[in-house]
Amino acid sequence: MKKIIWIFVTLLIVSCNNEVKDYVTLKGTLKNNGVEKITIQGRNGFSKEITVDSNGKFSDTLKVTNGIHVIDSGSDKITVYLKNGYDLNLEFKGEKFVEGISYTGNGAETNNFMEDKRSFYMSDLANPKTYFKLDKDAYEAKVAEAKSILKGYKDKAKNLDSIIDRMDVKNEKMFFDYIDNNYEKMHANMVRFAKGKVSPVFVNYENSNGGTTSLVDLKGKYVYIDVWATWCAPCKREIPFLKELEKEYHGKNIEFVSISVDKPEAHETWVQMVKEKELGGIQLFADNNFESEFITEYGINAIPRFILLDPEGNIVDSDAARPSNPKLKELFTELGI
Structure with missing residues (x-):
């Protein structure tokens, strides 16, 4: 009889140990010791703050809606897949989340796969x-x-x-x-439009400072062209980075030219945005929005689009890196700008 009872107790313990938790256990150590808390954000408005100690360690449990969540430190973000029952340990590879995470524990296989895919899509x-x-x-x-x-x-x-x-x-x-x-x-x-080919030109585009500007007026300098519009959210996200570039390279052998492809009815909106956001460089208004010859010659049908030309008006890159991309400044350095 005692033997039967012990078998029953053993089975009960095993059953309890194998029971799937209805919450996530999340722990790890940040390499950036200046972070005091992280926030986990998910679907349906889910948000939970987790305290990070002075050594960068954190640990907590979360009851989630299964799916992709965001780990946010305030200045850094990365995605993670959370599912109730997961018991995840996060090993951050560097101070920045973008440097990646290695996962161990229940749920690690899916999240390590996501890390592999993220590294691919950043390459x-x-x-x-x-x-x-x-x-x-x-x-x-x-x-x-x-x-x-x-x-x-x-x-x-x-x-x-x-x-x-x-x-x-x-x-x-x-x-x-x-x-x-x-x-x-x-x-x-x-x-x-390979490197070294002669670029199409724009002629007599309205300049926000008055008068008109043509590409030939800028001969003798590198020209970094931003094709944008006032309604384009991704274009506007690049504005702070572009302003920083203009400031850093002011007085150097390069002109920053922004060409708006807004329609005529949005002309006043363009004028106001240039003024209110204190847009620098050379601000131009294309003569026929997306149908302008310069735009159609380059086959531009999506914006923002960036083009880099050399001092002779030849193409350096017909689809250049965005201002927010560090590779752009690396290219400028290679060119001796």
Whole structure:
């Protein structure tokens, strides 16, 4: 009889130990010791603050709606997949969240997969220009290389959460469909507007400071062109970075030119925004919005778009890095600007 009771007790203990928790356990150590708290944000308005001690350690439990959440330190953010029952330990690779996280514990496999994918989409392999600039054989080889890398990530994640798996399949298909559907046209454009080719020109665009400006007026200096519009949110997000660049390179051998492709009825909005936001550089209004010859010559149908020209009016990069991208200043340094 005692033996039967002990068997029952043992089974009960095992059953309790195997019971799935209805909450997430999250712990880790930040490498940035200046952070006093982090916030976990998720769907349906979910938000919870977690205290970080003087050694950068944190630990807490959260009852979540399963899905992608954001870890926010106030100046730094990164995504994590949380599901009730997960018991995750986060090892931050550097002081900045963008440097990545290694995960251990229940739920680590899915989150390490997401980290692998994030590193891919931050690399040149996620930049369509990497593929579009190649001839057909090299293009096909590069696509095969990228797909092989992504398959390797998936092969490692044998127990990938089904939600992330479905999202990943959809996103990967969208990415490669875009590359494939646009290769011929974009490759032709990149050949046509390759480095060293003579740039199309704009003539007599209205200048916010009065009069008009043509590209030929700027000969003798590098010209960094920002094609934007007052209604374009991504364009406006670049404005603070562009203003900083203009300030840093003031007096150097480069002109910063912003060309608005707003429609005529938005002209006054453009005038007011230039004034209110104290936009620097050379602020121009295109002569026929997206139908302006300069815009159509470059095949621009999405903004913001940035173009860098050399002092002779030749193309350095027809689809240059944004002001917020550190690679732009690296290019300026290489050019001796």
